[in-house]
Amino acid sequence: MLASSRVQSDIVSLRMSHCRAEHALVTAQYHLAALHYRSCLEAAEAREDCQAIQFFALKLAACYDHMNLREKAAQFRALADDTPLSFQLD
Numbered sequence: 001m002l003a004s005s006r007v008q009s010d011i012v013s014l015r016m017s018h019c020r021a022e023h024a025l026v027t028a029q030y031h032l033a034a035l036h037y038r039s040c041l042e043a044a045e046a047r048e049d050c051q052a053i054q055f056f057a058l059k060l061a062a063c064y065d066h067m068n069l070r071e072k073a074a075q076f077r078a079l080a081d082d083t084p085l086s087f088q089l090d
Helices: 011-026 030-047 050-066 070-082
Strands: none
Touching (some): 011 050, 030 050, 050 070
């Protein structure tokens, strides 16, 4: 069994957390959405998936914007901006 502090980085767990976050957004439970998006971000970091890191960092930024936590939102936007893409667009 996994320790509670260990991030589950398998794709099924990642997808379930993403679905929970999206459902929380629909019901305007931004604190809950942020919790699930944070879990997704940690899984993306564990997988070293640059695109997913950017995606979830921006989702977290949007949640924190809704909660009027502008500084926290800016930190996650900066993370998304600082994450290099794993490929080049031509």
